[in-house]
Amino acid sequence: MENFNFPNLKMYNNSRNISGIKNLAESVPAEILHMIDPYWYQYPPMEPMWFGIIGFVITVLGVMSLIGNFVVIYVFTSSKPLRTSSNLFVVNLAVSDFCMMFTMFPPVVLNGFYGTWILGPFLCELYGLFGSLFGCVSIWTMTMIALDRYNVIVKGITKAPLSIKGAILRLAFVWFVCGCWALVPLFGWNRYVPEGNMTACGTDYFAKDWFNRSYIIVYSTWAYVIPLTLIIFSYYHILKSVRDHEAAMREQAKKMNIQSFRNADDKAKSVEIKLAKVALCTIALWFLAWTPYSIINYAGIFNSLNLSPLSTICGSVFAKANSVCNPIVYGLSHPKYKQVLREKMPWLICADPPSTASDSKTQATTEIMETTA
Numbered sequence: 564m565e566n567f568n569f570p571n572l573k574m575y576n577n578s579r580n581i582s583g584i585k586n587l588a589e590s591v592p593a594e595i596l597h598m599i600d601p602y603w604y605q606y607p608p609m610e611p612m613w614f615g616i617i618g619f620v621i622t623v624l625g626v627m628s629l630i631g632n633f634v635v636i637y638v639f640t641s642s643k644p645l646r647t648s649s650n651l652f653v654v655n656l657a658v659s660d661f662c663m664m665f666t667m668f669p670p671v672v673l674n675g676f677y678g679t680w681i682l683g684p685f686l687c688e689l690y691g692l693f694g695s696l697f698g699c700v701s702i703w704t705m706t707m708i709a710l711d712r713y714n715v716i717v718k719g720i721t722k723a724p725l726s727i728k729g730a731i732l733r734l735a736f737v738w739f740v741c742g743c744w745a746l747v748p749l750f751g752w753n754r755y756v757p758e759g760n761m762t763a764c765g766t767d768y769f770a771k772d773w774f775n776r777s778y779i780i781v782y783s784t785w786a787y788v789i790p791l792t793l794i795i796f797s798y799y800h801i802l803k804s805v806r807d808h809e810a811a812m813r814e815q816a817k818k819m820n821i822q823s824f825r826n827a828d829d830k831a832k833s834v835e836i837k838l839a840k841v842a843l844c845t846i847a848l849w850f851l852a853w854t855p856y857s858i859i860n861y862a863g864i865f866n867s868l869n870l871s872p873l874s875t876i877c878g879s880v881f882a883k884a885n886s887v888c889n890p891i892v893y894g895l896s897h898p899k900y901k902q903v904l905r906e907k908m909p910w911l912i913c914a915d916p917p918s919t920a921s922d923s924k925t926q927a928t929t930e931i932m933e934t935t936a
Contacts, residue, residue, distance in 0.1 A: 587872055590679045591761050598684060598756045600769040606872055609760045611678065613873060617760070617880060618675040624884050625668030631890030632661035634908065635900075642903040648730040649711050655734050656704045660886035663697040666690070667883050674762035687764040691755025692745045694765060698853065698882070699741035699786045705846045706790040707733055713797035717804045744782055753778035759876030768863030776864045787857055794846055844892055852885035
């Protein structure tokens, strides 16, 4: 990277454009040409317009993600009532999403300006490593959120509440294992290479030998299939528990000839159900974002789809867009979060403060949330 003179490189690329570049692979600097899969030689260079569009989109998403996740980290860590074991997962998710965009979007914008990857082989591998690490940490953090909600709602009083130490140990395990998986390609099991329009790097899903293909399969099992299975298991039993609970309450109310039968425990459980819905929404958004990129990886190793440079880079950008959604979901759905945000950053709150008539209800809800979370 230190040998590059960016302005001269751009003039060099422009001169090559004038003379005519036959295919996409020829647009990359010579020092990373060995990393380009032969698959990309069949495509002509992308129109400059697409580099501008992708750069603009990823910049908007990046700024929104960095601001949103920073606010979540600040609010949850600066307010004592929000420093609970369950909320440690929320903070970790925001940290992972913040790091994702902090390391991902600037290189894409810079490389888009020059029309190819200009940062050299080492930074290409580092870019791919960071994308793999933070993406994996995000999904496993949300899996921990789902399992935590399962323990609270389904197990209830039969399960010991999660302690701060327990949450930290779980998160340490997630970072360690995800870090190991992200490092493996640097030691020969698959590799990180430029992809799509050559402005981003990821795993080599066009590898022809089964040794390298097996990494995509095994890693996707850890980072996609297993979390999905655990999440489906957790939320199936959560919904089943809620349904059985509501049916029991209606039956009890019928026997007592009253319309409803609620107590403090039911209110606490109601709050937990709301938090579970927030987590489920966040996880659903994550899978909607990352599933297209997972399909791209499998289509590459099995040669089942014609993957164009534009479709692959769009799949990569779309996956990163999920880091924008998480702070919005939690900000809109966590009453105590909105209350603290209103106190610390009133200029970010567009809605009016709750009216006096609803203050007691809001306070009761947040107190229950603090106790049960």
